Amino acid sequence: MKGNSLYLDGVSVVFDGFRALNNLSLIVEPGEMRAVIGPNGAGKTTMMDVITGKTRPTAGTVRFGDHDLTRMDEASIANLGIGRKFQKPTVFDALTVFENLELALKAPRGTLSALHWRLGTEAREKIEETLGEIGLAARAHDLAGILSHGQRQWLEIGMLLMQDPQLLLVDEPVAGMTDQETEHTAALLRRIAGTRSVVVVEHDLEFVRALGRKVTVLHEGTVLSEGPIDQVQADPRVIEVYLGR
Ligand code: ADP
Numbered sequence: 645m646k647g648n649s650l651y652l653d654g655v656s657v658v659f660d661g662f663r664a665l666n667n668l669s670l671i672v673e674p675g676e677m678r679a680v681i682g683p684n685g686a687g688k689t690t691m692m693d694v695i696t697g698k699t700r701p702t703a704g705t706v707r708f709g710d711h712d713l714t715r716m717d718e719a720s721i722a723n724l725g726i727g728r729k730f731q732k733p734t735v736f737d738a739l740t741v742f743e744n745l746e747l748a749l750k751a752p753r754g755t756l757s758a759l760h761w762r763l764g765t766e767a768r769e770k771i772e773e774t775l776g777e778i779g780l781a782a783r784a785h786d787l788a789g790i791l792s793h794g795q796r797q798w799l800e801i802g803m804l805l806m807q808d809p810q811l812l813l814v815d816e817p818v819a820g821m822t823d824q825e826t827e828h829t830a831a832l833l834r835r836i837a838g839t840r841s842v843v844v845v846e847h848d849l850e851f852v853r854a855l856g857r858k859v860t861v862l863h864e865g866t867v868l869s870e871g872p873i874d875q876v877q878a879d880p881r882v883i884e885v886y887l888g889r
């Protein structure tokens with residue numbers, strides 16, 4: 645498919661002498677979904693932060709197609725169509741599900757903030773398509789504040805989809821979810837990937853297995869192992885890092 649690949653090439657981030665990322669290289673192809681796992685402190689959050697421009701690499705480059713993200717500010721990176729979903733949902737409780745999606749459609753990328761808007765037919769169709777994609781069509785006119793934890797997470801993914809991302813970065817989407825919500829989330833992300841690239845950071849290995857895609861294991865700021873989940877789980881280096889101490 646067309647679209648941009650994400651390249652991290654020899655990326656290091658040093659905080660006060662501590663290497664949070666250490667010569668990290670990674671490629672995510674257009675339409676690919678990549679799961680990134682690793683123990684606490686492995687550098688997963690820092691990796692997301694260098695992609696979105698929140699943190700500057702000390703060395704190395706981050707590119708999205710021909711765009712050198714290391715030379716761009718956060719707003720310009722968001723405007724390329726790189727959306728990030730943080731662990732905690734930031735939906736508007738006093739608006740309905742439909743209105744939350746409508747708001748996201750009108751807000752500039754990366755700056756979801758309250759705006760006045762009028763809704764045309766095209767917008768309504770796009771919202772309805774997204775409601776189907778996130779599985780909340782039946783809840784469209786309920787207030788976001790009464791949704792379950794899982795439903796709020798899906799709504800927030802829907803809000804990002806309204807902004808036509810090319811690359812979606814998702815931080816620990818299933819933390820605190822029931823098993824059923826976790827399964828729904830895996831199916832949702834599998835649907836989204838393909839027309840967009842997705843990078844998912846997650847601790848829950850059963851969820852990562854349900855995603856069924858290539859996994860990158862980070863350790864001490866660099867790639868320890870990469871491949872299908874069964875392969876990385878059988879990798880002695882991964883076993884040592886997860887269980888060996
Ligand atoms: P993960 O998300 O995999 O748990 P992080 O990327 O949050 O790992 O952190 C990697 C390491 O970098 C950790 O040891 C953390 O303490 C350190 N770190 C992260 N951000 C900062 C910062 N702003 N200043 C100093 N150290 C930081």
